[in-house]
Amino acid sequence: MGISNLLVELFEKMSVWEAENVKESGLSLPHMHTLVMIGIHRRLIMKDLAALMGVTTGTLTVTVDKLESKGLVCREPNPDDRRSWMITLTDDGHRFYQDHTKAHAKMTAHGLNDFTAKEQEAFKGYLLRFTQNFPEQE
Amino acid sequence: MGISNLLVELFEKMSVWEAENVKESGLSLPHMHTLVMIGIHRRLIMKDLAALMGVTTGTLTVTVDKLESKGLVCREPNPDDRRSWMITLTDDGHRFYQDHTKAHAKMTAHGLNDFTAKEQEAFKGYLLRFTQNFPEQE
DNA sequence: CTTACTACTTTGATGGTCAAGATACTTGAT
């Protein structure tokens, strides 16, 4: 089997894992995805967050509305531009983000089960190169 | 950055790439996903295909209805069980599947841009081990 | 043959998505 098919298989398995894992949190995939993006970037305006997630701002508006009503994210006024909001995680939202990150780490540890420390480093190096060679998202 | 975050980043980039790529084909993601699953398994009954894709048979019924009306898949009577259908790709459906597979290969080649043959083999070995260590989908 | 089970389809409801239009603000040119 070629690397291409291996990647597809890994992608498939990670997707299934992600879906099951997120379902346990009680959030939908788009909602968790949103929390993760905000968690990584800390503070974002709607436009940038929508671009990162590959959705329109209209879609993001309703997502953020729901996350806000659940007390997971916060719209703060943007002092530099009164048209836009700075979106951040609340403490509760940050907990979801951290739990999700921990679950990722656990999943990774499972995959690296029989790897020596040296092999992990080598794998990581390859992954880094591969990921960086990858077409950038516009 | 740890391997966990690298994988998440790769996953994210592959998702974006996949979405853009599939959009160009004129099919929705679920429709392409369905064609790929049938392409890999050649002949499947609805129940098994639904399980592979992680959707209910009710959802799959409408997906297959649409793919059938587009002439991309075929419901053939199952001689062993008159309750079920064997789902297969038509020639047109197979072309979509093959084009998609080729696009995956192209994407992979891009990522492996600066890898020597020896490095590709090593990376492939690690990927294989990692993928196989991964929790199975049930 | 009858009961329990199974494969598939249908139906009704919900959620995510987009395109297009509306609103409020900013920017740049006059």
Added chain:
DNA sequence: ATCAAGTATCTTGACCATCAAAGTAGTAAG
């Protein structure tokens, strides 16, 4: 300053994907 053009967000209306539950037709086991 003022106005026009551009921008960030929100709203609306429509569509698709999805599920749970109910319905249909076929199988299996006694």
